[in-house]
Amino acid sequence: MARTKNYFIIYKPFKVLSQFTSEDGNPGLGSIYSLPKDVYPVGRLDLDSEGLLILTNDKQLNGALLNPENEHRRTYWVEVEGVPDDSALDQLRSGVEINVKGNYHTLPCEAKIINAPDVAERQPPVNYQKHPVRSWVEIRLIEGKNRQVRKMTAKVGHPTLRLIRVAIEDLHLAPLQSGEITQISEKVLYKKLHLPI
Structure with missing residues (x-):
């Protein structure tokens, strides 16, 4: 059966x-x-x-x-420390060197600043006193290395404070x-x- x-x-x-x-x-x-x-x-x-x-x-x-050959697009909303400028966003889009069992250059992806999404507060919440200046970035990529998004935002000087996967394809x-x-x-x-x- x-x-x-x-x-x-x-x-x-x-x-x-x-x-x-x-x-x-x-x-x-x-x-x-x-x-x-x-x-x-x-x-x-x-x-x-x-x-x-x-x-x-x-x-x-x-x-x-x-x-990995199927290249499924994953979309993340990422709350980061500070506000990435155009240079930082361009670095994310074109790929950055991160450590994934040795040096790895991430594939090109989409990255843009977005308004704070309407999501419930995380439990426990981000420490807003420790991180007074924050922004949200939407990142879409077709790969999923270990802790990749966190490593990418840290590489361009904006450590991840909160990370939500909001979509896989549609x-x-x-x-x-x-x-x-x-x-x-x-x-x-x-x-x-x-x-x-």
Whole structure:
């Protein structure tokens, strides 16, 4: 009998691991969600990052989405220290040298200053007294090296304070709030991710 394919999208909260088991005092997804045992995250967001994460038991989707050759566009809203000028944004767009198991030059991406998005305060919140001058940057890229966005903004002199993944291709996080989950059909998900079923 064919296994039923399940697809969920969640807004992974800050300081929650992208795995179901808790580890080193940090809660895993299993502390928030009760899902079938065969469902697992596709890719990951690091502990300090928030936002869109897909959970499924579809191994084909995992392979298709994580294969670098498929170049899936990921969109992030990044609250950074200070206000990047045109030079800093141009550096991000053209690629910067970061350390990912040795020196790595990031691929060209899109980067622009945006108005502060209408998102709920993170828990615990950013230390605004320590970082009085902040701005938000939208970054779209087609790769996902370990802590890449954080390394990129730090490289151009604007360390990341808050990082939210808001989209993968046409699959958007909204209207989910932190910790929320919704189920999605295979047809809709694959269409939004620009994948053939």
